[in-house]
Amino acid sequence: MTTTATEYRLCELMICAAAESFAGNGEVLATGIGVIPRLAASLAMKTCNTDLMMTDSEAWMLSEPNPVSGRNLNEGQKQESWMGFSRIFNNVWGGKRHALVGPSQIDQFGQTNISALGGTYRQPKVQMLGVRGFPGNSISHANSFYVPAHSKRVFVEGECDVVCSIGYNAERLPRGYSFDDIDIRRVVTDLCVMDWCGPNHQLRLVSLHPGITVQQVTDNTGFEVHAGNELTTTAAPTVEQLAIITALDPAGIRHKQLSDNPMGDRR
Amino acid sequence: MNKIVSAEQAIAQISDGMTVGIGGWGPRRKPMALIREILRSDLKDLTIVAYGGADVGMLCAAGKVKKVIFAFVSLDFIPLEPYFREARQNASIEVMEIDEGMLLLGLRAAAWKIPFIPTSVGLGTDVIKNNSDLAVISSPYDEKDWVAMPALKLDVALVHVDKADSRGVCQIKGPDLYMDDWFARAAAVTIASSEDIVESDYFSSSDEARYVHWERSETTAVVHLPCGAHPTSCAPLYGFDVTHFKTYNASVKEGGFGPYCDTYIAGKDEQEYQQAVGGLDKIKSIPLPIY
Numbered sequence: 337m338t339t340t341a342t343e344y345r346l347c348e349l350m351i352c353a354a355a356e357s358f359a360g361n362g363e364v365l366a367t368g369i370g371v372i373p374r375l376a377a378s379l380a381m382k383t384c385n386t387d388l389m390m391t392d393s394e395a396w397m398l399s400e401p402n403p404v405s406g407r408n409l410n411e412g413q414k415q416e417s418w419m420g421f422s423r424i425f426n427n428v429w430g431g432k433r434h435a436l437v438g439p440s441q442i443d444q445f446g447q448t449n450i451s452a453l454g455g456t457y458r459q460p461k462v463q464m465l466g467v468r469g470f471p472g473n474s475i476s477h478a479n480s481f482y483v484p485a486h487s488k489r490v491f492v493e494g495e496c497d498v499v500c501s502i503g504y505n506a507e508r509l510p511r512g513y514s515f516d517d518i519d520i521r522r523v524v525t526d527l528c529v530m531d532w533c534g535p536n537h538q539l540r541l542v543s544l545h546p547g548i549t550v551q552q553v554t555d556n557t558g559f560e561v562h563a564g565n566e567l568t569t570t571a572a573p574t575v576e577q578l579a580i581i582t583a584l585d586p587a588g589i590r591h592k593q594l595s596d597n598p599m600g601d602r603r
Numbered sequence: 604m605n606k607i608v609s610a611e612q613a614i615a616q617i618s619d620g621m622t623v624g625i626g627g628w629g630p631r632r633k634p635m636a637l638i639r640e641i642l643r644s645d646l647k648d649l650t651i652v653a654y655g656g657a658d659v660g661m662l663c664a665a666g667k668v669k670k671v672i673f674a675f676v677s678l679d680f681i682p683l684e685p686y687f688r689e690a691r692q693n694a695s696i697e698v699m700e701i702d703e704g705m706l707l708l709g710l711r712a713a714a715w716k717i718p719f720i721p722t723s724v725g726l727g728t729d730v731i732k733n734n735s736d737l738a739v740i741s742s743p744y745d746e747k748d749w750v751a752m753p754a755l756k757l758d759v760a761l762v763h764v765d766k767a768d769s770r771g772v773c774q775i776k777g778p779d780l781y782m783d784d785w786f787a788r789a790a791a792v793t794i795a796s797s798e799d800i801v802e803s804d805y806f807s808s809s810d811e812a813r814y815v816h817w818e819r820s821e822t823t824a825v826v827h828l829p830c831g832a833h834p835t836s837c838a839p840l841y842g843f844d845v846t847h848f849k850t851y852n853a854s855v856k857e858g859g860f861g862p863y864c865d866t867y868i869a870g871k872d873e874q875e876y877q878q879a880v881g882g883l884d885k886i887k888s889i890p891l892p893i894y
Contacts, residue, residue, distance in 0.1 A: 393894040395778035407893055420779040421628060425704045429724075447728075451700065452691070457733040459694035465682060466675035471702040472724040502727030510726040510739075512747030518727075 338574040346526060347590045348581055349545060349600035350482070351375045352573040353529050354436060357480045357522040359384040364478070365433040366390055371585075371593050373436040373482045374404055376524075378584050379577060395420045405587035428469070434478040434521070440464060441489075441496040442481055444539065444559035446503035446520040446532050448474075449496035460498075467500040474501030478519040484594055486525035486556050493558040504537035526594060528553050529570055534562030543570040547602030572600065606771045606825045610640040610873065613794045613824045617646055617759050620669070624710070624755070624790055625653040626762035626783035627835060629679045630843040632775075633658045634763040634796045636831035639868050639876060641667060652710075652755055654703065654781065656835060657851060660686035663696055664860035670697040672755060674706050678848055680892075685855035699734055701725065701752075707782055709755030714788030719751040726750060760790035763832045765814075765840065767797035771822030772806055776814045777838040787821040796828040798840060828873060830886040842891040847880055 341348075354376030358366050366388045368377035374393075378401035381388040390398050392413055400414040419427075427433055439448035450468060454461030473479055479501070483490050495505075502508065504515050515537055523530040523539070527548045534540035540562040541553060550563050573581070581590070591597045614637065617623060627633035638658045641649075648669040653659050655676035662668050664686035676687040690696045701709075708720040721740070725731050726748055731739055738751045762783045764773040773795050775783065787793040806812045830837075834844040834851070854863040867879050877883055 402894070409891060409893060418778075421781055422707060422785070425707060428704065429722075451729075455692075457698070457700075457729075460691055463683070463688040463691035465677055466673055466700055467702055467728070467730060468675045469703040471726075471728045471730050472704040472722075474728070475723045475726055499727075499729040499732075505727070508727045510723075510748035511741075512745065513726070 338576055340572050341575050341578050344573050344578060344600040345591060346545070346598040346600045347372055347594050348573050348578060349570060350524050350526065351379055351581055351590065352577050353543075353570050354480065354482060354522070354524040355380040355384060357436060357524070358388055358434060361385055361388065361434055361478070363387045363389060363432065365427050367433060367435040369435070369437045370482065371404055371589055372484070373438065375581060375584055375590060376436060377401070378404070379580055382580050383577065391419050401584065403583070404585050405589045425472070428472055428476050431477045433473075433476070434480065435473050436480045436482055438482045438484065439490075439500075441492050442483070442523070443492050443494065443496045443503070445495070445505035446537070446539070447496050447499045447505060448481065448501045448503075449498045451498035451500050453497050467498070470500035471502070474503070474518070478521050480520070480522040480524070483523065483525040486527040486553070488556060488558040491557040491559065504532060527556065530561065538562045540564065541567055543568045545570045545602070546572070546600065605769045606822065607769050607800065608824045608826060610637060610796070610826050610828065613637065613826050614640040614644055614646075616792055616794070616824070617641070619646060620648045621758040622650040622652065622756065624757040624760040624786040625651065625658050626760065626781060626786045627656070627658070627832070628654040628779075628781040629656040629675070629677050630835045630848065631779075632763050632777065632781065632832050632837050633835040634761040634831060635833060635835055636828040636873050637761045637794060637796050637826065638662065639873070642864065642868050652706070652757060654706070655687065656684065657848070660684040661860070663687055663690035665864065668696050670699065672699040672701065672706070674701055674703040678852065680845065681848060681852050685852050686860055689855060699736070701730055701734065701737070705730070705750070705752045706755070707785060708752040710782060710785035710789040712752065712754035713756045714785055717754065719753045721749040722752050724750060724752075755789060757786065757790035758792065760786040760793040761796075762786055762793065763796045763837065765797070765837070766799045766801050766805065767795055767822070767825045768801055768803045768805065769825065770803060771795070771819040771825055772803065772815055773797065773817070773822055773825075774806065774811065774814045775816060780816050784816040787817045792823045793821055794824045794826065795822050796826045796831040798829055798831070798837065800825070800827045830877060830883055831873070833877075833880065833886050836891065838891055841887050842889045844880070844886070844889055
């Protein structure tokens with residue numbers, strides 16, 4: 337028996353929606369970068385896909401996800417193997433991984449950017465992190481995206497300033513590759529859930545968060561989003577899911593991730 | 604063979620224009636005392652290869668760098684490295700920006716003495732568009748594109764380890780050795796700073812020997828530098844110094860690197876540096892980060 341929660345925060349709705357990305361993935365390494373993505377992967381490992389694998393964000397694989405808050409070093413953790421940074425690439429290039437990451441820019445092709453904004457390669461206007469592992473992740477395994485503030489600054493017109501990950505872009509497709517070799521799954525934002533299953537891998541609206549309109553989504557996206565007839569409302573968290581989320585985040589740092597920590601139902 | 608030298612003697616093996624690889628990862632187990640010795644030297648025009656943090660930022664700020672080969676430069680809890688950012692936005696350095704895994708492949712190719720390693724990583728992205736010296740090639744075995752990641756041959760590698768003997772047997776017992784073994788193997792000269800110098804018998808038991816990740820033939824010089832990773836971490840001995848990193852990060856807007864360097868590094872030896880940041884005991888008591 338599951339009971340739908342009557343009151344919940346937007347961060348919790350997004351955690352549950354993002355956790356769904358891992359359902360049916362089987363035994364893959366789930367990597368959620370950031371508090372909400374990590375809670376989503378952890379919730380998935382405790383509910384919809386108990387075969388998932390996870391690390392401690394450092395050097396060990398865990399059989400139980402670590403809480404994201406309220407932990408002290410003496411508590412220990414449930415380790416199942418060593419997993420130093422060099423070994424991560426053995427997993428990545430083998431493909432048994434699904435990363436949930438928060439890019440600074442996402443374009444119509446599902447290409448993303450965390451490297452730099454504006455300017456040139458020699459002189460960016462704003463230097464950010466660098467491409468990190470995005471090129472390798474994007475051509476090796478499944479990826480989903482988390483966007484805390486859905487806007488045209490994130491969902492940019494044209495192409496990303498620096499294309500860090502391969503997407504569904506015919507112009508950049510390498511010789512011998514097809515779009516089937518690229519695996520971009522969900523996009524969970526503060527407005528909606530989307531995927532790349534529109535016509536010819538166009539970004540497609542899957543569900544709207546309670547109280548959000550299609551207009552709000554299209555107004556805040558710098559390119560066309562496919563909105564078909566199968567559009568639903570994002571499912572509210574269950575009481576059981578909220579209990580697991582609270583146990584994974586006893587200090588409640590999830591409530592500090594979104595500006596003003598809005599309620600999940602904005603009707 | 605006795606490989607123990609002073610930091611100054613070790614750094615004297617580096618010349619202007621050399622390619623220097625730096626072990627560690629972001630704010631973790633960086634050979635910072637060796638970096639400080641470079642900052643005190645006249646070295647210039649270096650090409651730096653690193654999973655970068657303040658090591659890269661400080662070298663850029665001090666004008667030691669011609670080019671950086673990197674996938675990221677970050678202090679982790681402070682995502683953007685202030686002086687690397689400044690150097691990039693002023694176009695004062697050249698770059699080769701590549702994927703984290705490509706950097707590993709480049710080090711492996713250098714270690715194995717092969718010209719490149721084929722990979723799919725980088726295809727479809729600006730990594731291959733922006734780097735004219737990265738070739739996309741055909742394979743004799745299929746009809747697909749492959750990126751030929753070139754060997755990243757290092758003139759010198761700098762790493763920080765937990766324990767070493769005078770022959771260059773180095774131990775890293777922390778949870779992750781990062782890519783330090785590959786940095787050591789990719790380099791003609793490897794300089795290891797070490798928390799402790801031990802007798803060779805220390806490594807006799809399997810429990811100790813198994814944390815020696817490369818052969819002593821890959822280590823050229825050993826420098827005894829307790830807490831030599833500060834302000835980065837050396838798990839499990841000490842964590843990274845959040846307070847010091849905040850001071851460092853703020854310095855970019857409060858007069859720049861000059862005053863920071865004058866306060867902590869310029870004209871000071873390592874003991875004086877340690878006193879300026881609170882002393883050895885204080886560094887050793889810095890808690891490990893919890894993720």
